Amino acid sequence: MNFGSSGNFRRQIAQGAPFELYLSADERYVQALYEEGHTQDEGVIYAIGRLVWMQQAGRGDLPSDDAPLAGVDAALEAQESGTNERIALANPEHAPYGVAAQQTLEHAGRWEPTEALRVLGENVSQAAQFALSDDARGGLVAYSLALAPSLRERSEYVLIPQSWHEPLRQRMVLTNQAGDVATAFYQWLQQDEGQAILRTYGFSGE
Known part of the structure; x- marks a missing residue:
């Protein structure tokens, strides 16, 4: 199992990489692969993702639901006084959560205003690590990462309103190279047990 940005994996599959199952945070990448003949069908939506502002636990006041980007404003105020507190996000060029982060800031x-403060992760997982580094104020990352055990104990977060960015409709699809194991996992993720696990990490269904 490999983890990375959806855009990079979309390109690798198109170039013949031996992946059997592709889970994308942006359904448009799946649609493109289907139209190019690299997948068995158009796949299915397996989850709707959410974006959060995440920061180190105790790193200043936690933004509220009424002002979820208060951390961004705090970083901009610090910049005016000569201190650079970085704002992390995934690279919008190939990471769907980076696109959502850009849309949120826009x-x-x-x-x-945040151009000089932004630090880009190759994918949203790397952006989350950047967000929790000592020189960052925080970052805009996936809700699922904020709930992950490895990050949950040392971070705090606030949800970003879904109306601030395009929906993170996550689609999965079997490639033309898929075998029995990949097919079984694909089917399991659509069943109640698989969907219940996804919900514990902040994903919702269609």
């Missing part, structure tokens, strides 16, 4: 009028 919605709030914070995209251009």
Whole structure:
């Protein structure tokens, strides 16, 4: 099992990489592979993702539901006084959660002002690590990562309103190379047991 940005895996599959099952945080990548003839069908939506602002536990005041980007504003205020507190996000060029983060900052009028403060992760998992580093104020990352045991104990988060970015409709599909094990896992993820596990990590269904 490999983890990385959806865009990078989409490119690798198109180039013939030996992947059997592709789970993408952006359903458009799956659609493109299907249209190019690399998958068995159009796949299925397996989850809807959420975006959060995540920061180190105790790293200043936690933003509230009413002001989820207060951490961004705090970083901008620190910049004015000569201190750079980084804001982490996944690279929007190939990471769907990075696209959602950019859309969120644009919605709030914070995209251009934060240009010098942004640090980009190759994928959203790397962005989460950057968000919890000592020189970062925090970052915009996947809700599922904020709930992961490895990060949950040393972080705190607030959900970003879903209306601030395009829906994170996550689609999975079997490639033309899929065998029995990949097919069984694909089917299991659509069943109640698989969906229940996804819900514990902040995902919702269609």
